[in-house]
Amino acid sequence: MSNLRLFFVCRPLLALTALAFLAGCQSPAPNDRAAKGTEQVNDSRLPAEKPDLDGGTPPSALQAAYARALQMAEQGDPATLPLCDSLLQHQGPQGGAEPYYYKGIYFASKKDNKKALGWFDKTIQTDYSFYEAYIEKAALLIDAKEFEAAHKELELLRTLSPGYAPVHYWLGKWADRQGKKEKALEHFRLALSLDTSLTEAKQAIQRLEK
Numbered sequence: 001m002s003n004l005r006l007f008f009v010c011r012p013l014l015a016l017t018a019l020a021f022l023a024g025c026q027s028p029a030p031n032d033r034a035a036k037g038t039e040q041v042n043d044s045r046l047p048a049e050k051p052d053l054d055g056g057t058p059p060s061a062l063q064a065a066y067a068r069a070l071q072m073a074e075q076g077d078p079a080t081l082p083l084c085d086s087l088l089q090h091q092g093p094q095g096g097a098e099p100y101y102y103k104g105i106y107f108a109s110k111k112d113n114k115k116a117l118g119w120f121d122k123t124i125q126t127d128y129s130f131y132e133a134y135i136e137k138a139a140l141l142i143d144a145k146e147f148e149a150a151h152k153e154l155e156l157l158r159t160l161s162p163g164y165a166p167v168h169y170w171l172g173k174w175a176d177r178q179g180k181k182e183k184a185l186e187h188f189r190l191a192l193s194l195d196t197s198l199t200e201a202k203q204a205i206q207r208l209e210k
Contacts, residue, residue: 138150
């Protein structure tokens with residue numbers, strides 16, 4: 001199933017030296033990729049909130065670097081890792097956890113779940129409110145049929161943010177994969193009630209109600 005993944009996951013307050021560095025550096029890959037707000041990907045991840053970039057203001061060099069890192073990670077580009085290391089080096093002690101998250105996405109794209117889970121753990125250790133990392137971690141665990149571990153991650157996220165629609169969607173996926181139809185429907189319906197734009201939840205409800 002194809003849906004949208006957030007393309008700008010850029011929340012940190014970074015040092016001005018980082019902005020100056022990134023504004024002058026070249027991308028590590030040989031071809032230029034245009035920065036976009038979202039990208040179609042062939043996986044079952046749910047979208048996070050899309051920032052409002054439609055006001056006519058172009059993204060900064062820093063935003064472009066973060067966007068590029070995520071795009072490269074999703075494509076399994078090995079240049080992701082040195083770019084993330086550069087972001088970590090120049091963002092300073094007040095920087096965010098995004099580069100760790102991108103490394104997790106990279107290793108997930110390479111089917112190296114052990115390393116991916118490790119980087120998602122590092123993301124959460126750095127920023128416990130980085131909800132996307134919990135979701136990605138739970139998705140990998142569900143795919144591996146490690147249902148107890150996946151449930152632990154999702155319940156922790158639900159405790160942090162009970163009104164976060166994707167966590168209920170993924171609890172629905174967790175239940176559905178185990179044949180718990182009524183429990184799955186309960187979570188899918190709640191997810192849809194919290195965010196009516198989640199077409200994946202609506203489709204899951206329609207499928208289970210047949």
